[in-house]
Amino acid sequence: MDIKCIAGFASITKDPAASASLYQHALGLPLEAMDDYRFMDRFPGANHFGVWPLSMAAQSCFGQDEWPESVPEPTATIEFELADAAAVEAAVQEMKASGQAFVHEARTEPWGQTVARFMSPEGVLIGLSYAPWLHE
Numbered sequence: 001m002d003i004k005c006i007a008g009f010a011s012i013t014k015d016p017a018a019s020a021s022l023y024q025h026a027l028g029l030p031l032e033a034m035d036d037y038r039f040m041d042r043f044p045g046a047n048h049f050g051v052w053p054l055s056m057a058a059q060s061c062f063g064q065d066e067w068p069e070s071v072p073e074p075t076a077t078i079e080f081e082l083a084d085a086a087a088v089e090a091a092v093q094e095m096k097a098s099g100q101a102f103v104h105e106a107r108t109e110p111w112g113q114t115v116a117r118f119m120s121p122e123g124v125l126i127g128l129s130y131a132p133w134l135h136e
Contacts, residue, residue: 009046009078010039013122022120026095027080047134052077057125061103061117071103072123079127081134085114091128092116 013019016036024031024038031038057074058067067073082088089106095118096102103125106116114130 009076011076011078011120011122011124013120015121018121026098026100047081047131048079060109061125072119074119074123074125077117077125077127079115079129081129081131083130084135085130088114088116088128088130 011019016038020031020038023029029040030043031040054067054073055065057077058064062068082091085106085108092102092105100118103117103119106114106128108114112132115127117125117127120126
């Protein structure tokens with residue numbers, strides 16, 4: 001087997017309208033419609049794929065090994081790369097002004113990535129990110 005790229009990623013939702021509103025309106029992704037399905041093709045590809053243990057995600061988001069019971073456990077994460085760290089902070093402020101709650105606001109991780117994270121309606125942990133090595 002010789003996998004060439006991540007061909008696709010789709011969140012699975014019980015509330016298509018709320019999820020479409022987040023991705024299309026709040027995040028501004030150029031989604032097309034096919035009935036209730038929203039999608040975009042040929043968008044710039046993924047630069048990272050991982051299998052992230054929940055305990056590591058909890059440590060990154062909350063500074064502890066256990067995911068808090070008050071926050072739904074994510075089953076996936078996706079990060080949207082922005083131009084720089086200031087763009088991450090600006091996006092957080094823009095989304096907060098529209099009522100988006102964040103798991104944590106913009107901060108720089110020990111590995112150098114600036115990221116803010118929130119939960120989507122379908123339980124995907126979403127990151128707004130600036131990873132300097134992706135811009136070299």
